[in-house]
């Protein structure tokens with residue numbers, strides 16, 4: 001579904017590339033998370049998958065990037081909209097400001113795609129239910145909390161039925177309650193096998209909870225790729241400026257203090273930690 | 279974040295609210311023409327009473343509309359009367375106030391200008407109080423106004439409250455770092471400089487993100503668009519719009535004729 005081959009990209013006037021010789025394949029239905037320290041290139045990678053690199057930020061892109069069979073450099077943003085959905089951190093800036101209610105905000109993308117109104121209504125209702133915003137349907141998008149606005153942004157993109165959903169740290173500007181609301185919607189998304197999701201995230205505990213696969217970016221390079229339990233518990237994590245989950249940290253401390261677990265695998269989720277300390 | 283984008287619109291279930299946005303635009307445009315082009319000093323006020331007020335009453339918004347008009351117009355109207363009435367050069371005094379005197383010509387001029395001003399303000403407020411901006415923009419883009427221009431008009435309507443909110447946030451932040459924002463004019467002006475940079479820089483990132491958000495939602499896509507919002511138009515309303523347009527032209531013509539004849 002996503003196919004990158006030797007992708008290197010530099011922002012205009014940048015001396016070093018923000019993405020360095022990236023190659024990877026993501027099959028349909030996979031929930032893939034990318035982690036990495038500040039400036040590692042997560043946002044740039046997200047922007048590439050959605051076509052904003054190179055169609056918005058310009059700069060120099062080499063190698064090939066394909067999403068759902070479409071060559072990104074060879075198509076346009078207008079063609080890619082609807083195929084790749086992008087959600088980013090600032091919930092406020094993702095509200096179009098052109099629509100009056102939450103329902104109409106969700107409709108905006110469908111209107112631009114020319115979907116007939118009779119077909120829109122059921123799709124919107126279904127999406128609002130999924131994002132748990134049915135009760136807010138007739139409110140102004142600006143009257144919502146940050147977490148609700150971010151769920152609205154997700155719903156507004158998902159309703160267009162993109163082949164791939166890209167999320168760039170969707171909770172980094174939310175309070176803990178708002179973050180939890182957004183992650184619980186993402187967890188539902190992960191549970192369905194149809195959605196192909198690419199999530200850039202710094203909160204490793206959430207990544208561990210529902211990603212199928214974790215990529216680690218470091219200074220624009222792909223330095224690790226594998227299942228969450230393996231990647232997140234790896235001792236190399238700190239080399240890339242990342243802090244292991246508190247479950248892994250607690251387990252390491254316990255091992256250091258002489259604790260002998262029945263299974264030696266380091267935990268990365270709460271459930272695994274319970275097992276580890278049993 | 280609390281400011282709503284369409285804060286001026288007052289939702290009501292009235293006949294006026296249900297009119298097609300272009301019909302409302304034509305009505306209000308007609309009222310505006312009346313205000314600006316009717317001859318004499320008092321006809322403008324008559325138009326306010328006979329056109330604007332009944333429309334506002336029909337829309338069921340009089341209790342909010344009248345104070346809004348008053349609040350917006352009063353300072354200008356009062357200063358018009360004071361400045362023009364008292365300082366009209368070499369006019370006929372009708373009333374003495376110590377060393378000052380009220381001049382007949384100044385008062386006449388103030389009455390006329392105040393009437394026009396009230397008509398402009400009240401027709402603008404009537405339109406924004408009773409018309410959803412997105413409906414108006416939809417109607418305009420259906421009648422040939424390009425989508426991007428319609429969006430810019432719509433977004434501009436919200437930019438003022440957003441800038442205000444943002445400026446306040448930055449001012450608070452600056453103040454908490456010890457910046458003087460109160461005191462005499464000079465101190466306040468100086469406080470504006472550190473404000474400008476974050477306000478502009480902040481907004482460039484915002485504008486970029488907004489552009490991205492619109493692209494993600496296929497805003498740049500060519501081809502026919504649809505709309506969830508339904509606009510109800512009737513043949514009768516179409517006729518009324520044409521009549522209003524003709525009447526507006528007739529009033530302008532009449533005024534030009536009077537001007538030429540004089």
Ligand SMILES: Nc1ncnc2c1ncn2[C@@H]1O[C@H](COP(=O)(O)OP(=O)(O)OP(=O)(O)O)[C@@H](O)[C@H]1O
Pocket residue numbers: 011012014018036037038039040041042043044045057
């Ligand atoms: N618009 C831009 N123009 C020029 N350089 C940029 C731009 N955006 C990011 N960069 C640079 O590209 C590199 C990768 O940045 P990117 O934003 O992709 O990292 P990130 O992993 O998303 O970091 P963060 O966790 O801070 O969001 C950084 O060195 C950054 O300075």
Ligand SMILES: [Mg+2]
Pocket residue numbers: 042043044168169
């Ligand atoms: Mg980033």
